[in-house]
Amino acid sequence: MTVSFKGKSSRRAFLKGTLAAGGTLAGATLAKAEGADPLITEKQPWAQGLGDGVDATPYGLPIKYEDDVIRRNVEWLTADTISSINFSPIHALDGTITPQGCAFERHHSGAIELKKEDYRLMINGLVDQPLVFTYEDLERFPRVNHTFFLECAANTGMEWAGAQLNGAQFTHGMIHNMEYTGVTLRTLLEEAGLDAAGDLKDKWVYVEGADASSNGRSIPMDKALDDCMIAFKANGEALRMEHGYPVRLVVPGWEGNMWVKWIRRIEVTDQAVQSREETSKYTDTLENGTSRKWTWVMDAKSVVTSPSPQAPIKHGKGPLVITGLAWSGRGAITRVDVSKDGGKTWETARLANPGQPMALTRFYLDTTWDGEEMFLQSRAMDETGYVQPTKTQLREVRGENSVYHNNCIQTWWVNANGEAENVEVS
Amino acid sequence: MTVSFKGKSSRRAFLKGTLAAGGTLAGATLAKAEGADPLITEKQPWAQGLGDGVDATPYGLPIKYEDDVIRRNVEWLTADTISSINFSPIHALDGTITPQGCAFERHHSGAIELKKEDYRLMINGLVDQPLVFTYEDLERFPRVNHTFFLECAANTGMEWAGAQLNGAQFTHGMIHNMEYTGVTLRTLLEEAGLDAAGDLKDKWVYVEGADASSNGRSIPMDKALDDCMIAFKANGEALRMEHGYPVRLVVPGWEGNMWVKWIRRIEVTDQAVQSREETSKYTDTLENGTSRKWTWVMDAKSVVTSPSPQAPIKHGKGPLVITGLAWSGRGAITRVDVSKDGGKTWETARLANPGQPMALTRFYLDTTWDGEEMFLQSRAMDETGYVQPTKTQLREVRGENSVYHNNCIQTWWVNANGEAENVEVS
Numbered sequence: 001m002t003v004s005f006k007g008k009s010s011r012r013a014f015l016k017g018t019l020a021a022g023g024t025l026a027g028a029t030l031a032k033a034e035g036a037d038p039l040i041t042e043k044q045p046w047a048q049g050l051g052d053g054v055d056a057t058p059y060g061l062p063i064k065y066e067d068d069v070i071r072r073n074v075e076w077l078t079a080d081t082i083s084s085i086n087f088s089p090i091h092a093l094d095g096t097i098t099p100q101g102c103a104f105e106r107h108h109s110g111a112i113e114l115k116k117e118d119y120r121l122m123i124n125g126l127v128d129q130p131l132v133f134t135y136e137d138l139e140r141f142p143r144v145n146h147t148f149f150l151e152c153a154a155n156t157g158m159e160w161a162g163a164q165l166n167g168a169q170f171t172h173g174m175i176h177n178m179e180y181t182g183v184t185l186r187t188l189l190e191e192a193g194l195d196a197a198g199d200l201k202d203k204w205v206y207v208e209g210a211d212a213s214s215n216g217r218s219i220p221m222d223k224a225l226d227d228c229m230i231a232f233k234a235n236g237e238a239l240r241m242e243h244g245y246p247v248r249l250v251v252p253g254w255e256g257n258m259w260v261k262w263i264r265r266i267e268v269t270d271q272a273v274q275s276r277e278e279t280s281k282y283t284d285t286l287e288n289g290t291s292r293k294w295t296w297v298m299d300a301k302s303v304v305t306s307p308s309p310q311a312p313i314k315h316g317k318g319p320l321v322i323t324g325l326a327w328s329g330r331g332a333i334t335r336v337d338v339s340k341d342g343g344k345t346w347e348t349a350r351l352a353n354p355g356q357p358m359a360l361t362r363f364y365l366d367t368t369w370d371g372e373e374m375f376l377q378s379r380a381m382d383e384t385g386y387v388q389p390t391k392t393q394l395r396e397v398r399g400e401n402s403v404y405h406n407n408c409i410q411t412w413w414v415n416a417n418g419e420a421e422n423v424e425v426s
Numbered sequence: 427m428t429v430s431f432k433g434k435s436s437r438r439a440f441l442k443g444t445l446a447a448g449g450t451l452a453g454a455t456l457a458k459a460e461g462a463d464p465l466i467t468e469k470q471p472w473a474q475g476l477g478d479g480v481d482a483t484p485y486g487l488p489i490k491y492e493d494d495v496i497r498r499n500v501e502w503l504t505a506d507t508i509s510s511i512n513f514s515p516i517h518a519l520d521g522t523i524t525p526q527g528c529a530f531e532r533h534h535s536g537a538i539e540l541k542k543e544d545y546r547l548m549i550n551g552l553v554d555q556p557l558v559f560t561y562e563d564l565e566r567f568p569r570v571n572h573t574f575f576l577e578c579a580a581n582t583g584m585e586w587a588g589a590q591l592n593g594a595q596f597t598h599g600m601i602h603n604m605e606y607t608g609v610t611l612r613t614l615l616e617e618a619g620l621d622a623a624g625d626l627k628d629k630w631v632y633v634e635g636a637d638a639s640s641n642g643r644s645i646p647m648d649k650a651l652d653d654c655m656i657a658f659k660a661n662g663e664a665l666r667m668e669h670g671y672p673v674r675l676v677v678p679g680w681e682g683n684m685w686v687k688w689i690r691r692i693e694v695t696d697q698a699v700q701s702r703e704e705t706s707k708y709t710d711t712l713e714n715g716t717s718r719k720w721t722w723v724m725d726a727k728s729v730v731t732s733p734s735p736q737a738p739i740k741h742g743k744g745p746l747v748i749t750g751l752a753w754s755g756r757g758a759i760t761r762v763d764v765s766k767d768g769g770k771t772w773e774t775a776r777l778a779n780p781g782q783p784m785a786l787t788r789f790y791l792d793t794t795w796d797g798e799e800m801f802l803q804s805r806a807m808d809e810t811g812y813v814q815p816t817k818t819q820l821r822e823v824r825g826e827n828s829v830y831h832n833n834c835i836q837t838w839w840v841n842a843n844g845e846a847e848n849v850e851v852s
Contacts, residue, residue, distance in 0.1 A: 051536025110477025
């Protein structure tokens with residue numbers, strides 16, 4: 001097995017910074033009540049006085065001790081923060097829901113403030129009756145609720161050329177998973193009427209947002225009528241500004257760029273628009289310089305979120321929970337395997353709950369760590385039988401020129417101190 | 427049908443305040459693209475400049491236009507905010523997940539700040555080996571993920587004596603619904619060993635928190651071993667301070683007071699402790715002055731969240747979405763009916779998704795409003811066949827002396843202007 005590191009010194013410096021903030025590497029075993037622990041035997045200050053009243057935070061934030069669980073930008077990745085990306089702190093989360101407050105952002109011309117009162121959604125093009133909806137109009141149509149992941153097509157994109165970014169947040173954090181409430185796109189298209197479009201098989205919708213970039217994308221009519229949603233709530237409450245308040249498009253299982261935020265227009269067309277965002281961007285450049293286009297679906301993928309570079313093992317040998325996330329744009333995750341030896345042998349992980357279509361699935365491997373180094377990997381399988389590929393397999397087909405659709409198996413090298421690092425094995 | 431109002435003038439004043447802030451009652455129909463709407467035809471400021479960059483909010487909050495979607499206290503309800511309650515803004519939410527930031531709070535001696543490093547959990551009493559766990563220890567046991575509602579036993583408690591509080595937030599907002607991650611209580615009890623307890627049938631656990639009130643409660647061993655969780659995450663991230671950071675007990679389907687926050691001790695006992703919190707409080711006083719005790723399970727219940735006093739109909743006649751929440755501590759919701767005429771006739775609502783055990787279920791009735799007044803009610807049924815009772819039925823059995831376990835059918839009177847008010851019908 002060959003192990004390769006990239007940018008080793010800078011990542012190590014980063015790792016040390018993390019540990020200094022996060023605690024020591026001193027071992028701990030499953031504690032027993034031996035000897036006096038003043039935190040048990042003595043009355044503590046918080047058990048004596050009164051705490052905060054219920055009007056302290058009408059809308060609450062995380063406690064100050066969790067102030068490292070935040071979205072993070074990678075400064076060198078793009079020239080400015082307007083067109084840049086930040087990343088969800090998936091290394092520090094558990095379960096499957098991503099809170100809106102730390103769900104990653106990506107904008108093309110920044111996040112805009114748009115009041116519900118100023119919101120309009122136009123449907124035009126090959127429809128029987130062009131329509132304009134206010135926000136209040138949208139609330140009058142039958143609503144649906146569904147939990148879906150949104151993954152940026154460029155998630156893990158820096159890893160094509162080697163092990164670049166040292167943390168699950170940075171390698172895999174362009175993803176979030178929320179419960180959406182809204183109206184199906186089908187409902188609104190049928191309200192406008194599709195008889196004028198004729199045969200729907202070869203028709204498209206072109207969707208654009210109200211921000212300056214407009215971020216237009218073409219979506220085949222089949223998908224538009226299948227499961228797309230015009231959503232106005234996420235995790236029960238209004239969308240956040242950075243996620244498209246007041247209304248965004250939801251395109252289950254497909255790349256995040258198509259989930260147009262601040263959606264203002266849906267045009268029914270007889271061909272794809274071939275917009276900037278689906279030609280010069282969001283196509284996958286191959287080894288020979290040509291590009292794969294219309295690579296909409298996010299293939300099955302997984303990552304170990306803990307242990308990982310930002311979430312080292314601090315407790316020493318013994319019982320260890322290895323956990324991570326798996327997802328597929330083609331349906332439900334059916335199985336996740338975990339390897340401790342870089343893919344030579346595999347153990348089947350426990351799914352916290354049965355996989356749901358196009359939603360994050362949490363997996364756990366309840367194991368024992370012997371204190372030896374590990375090359376941790378996870379491998380997802382979905383209901384179509386698709387198996388997440390290795391980086392080598394992916395490169396054989398797609399080369400290293402793309403930044404999109406890298407769903408390869410990720411490797412974390414966990415050393416004898418429990419520290420983890422992003423590496424490649426082959 | 428008799429309709430009774432309580433505190434009418436003050437509630438009307440409150441309602442007017444809501445409308446002044448929320449908009450006009452002018453009718454709106456499903457808009458069509460007739461004539462020029464400058465919000466469609468003119469380029470808008472937000473489509474011209476750059477918006478916020480991705481480093482604007484490392485941990486985000488709702489957009490300023492949603493600043494009325496907050497937890498609210500009712501000042502006259504209790505003497506101080508330390509031991510008081512605030513309410514989830516369920517009238518403004520949709521879907522089923524409650525964001526932690528606006529999930530209701532109730533404390534007995536205020537919300538305390540407790541670092542993970544200072545956290546200890548003791549298991550003692552009739553166990554083979556008393557144990558003390560640190561936070562890090564807890565993370566080494568196999569974890570589970572489940573979504574459950576938490577309802578305060580006193581939710582809707584002010585309504586025993588009549589229609590008191592004018593809004594779903596205030597009548598039914600002592601509830602939230604989150605995805606919890608943690609370790610089963612069974613796992614930890616088995617780690618300590620239960621052989622010493624002998625026959626588990628008649629055993630109990632006594633649980634208490636690290637705050638000054640300690641808020642001790644006795645839980646039968648059957649329940650403790652069935653589905654209780656020691657949770658450290660909610661909706662993917664750490665529990666908020668006000669919800670028990672870093673660790674709380676989860677007691678699915680049972681009254682919220684038993685979900686001890688900042689849990690510090692679990693004692694295995696051979697009888698219930700008969701603590702203050704389960705004798706003088708959290709027992710249901712009957713008409714004759716005696717009390718029902720051990721009323722742990724939250725019976726099936728539902729409420730229409732919109733339209734409701736804080737969420738009036740603003741769009742006039744025509745298509746109307748009536749929506750609300752239903753839940754049962756005995757299992758999954760199987761059906762919800764909605765009445766527009768105070769219970770004379772019923773229509774079966776659409777469940778957004780199949781009911782999940784002991785979790786909130788969202789229901790919708792997609793209907794048409796003729797502009798006439800309505801007496802809106804909802805009625806939940808669960809998988810045991812239990813049907814949510816009317817207020818009259820509940821009073822016949824339980825009188826009006828209790829503040830706990832009021833799961834009666836709620837009525838909103840919606841007038842011809844679309845304004846709603848809390849009323850009783852009989």
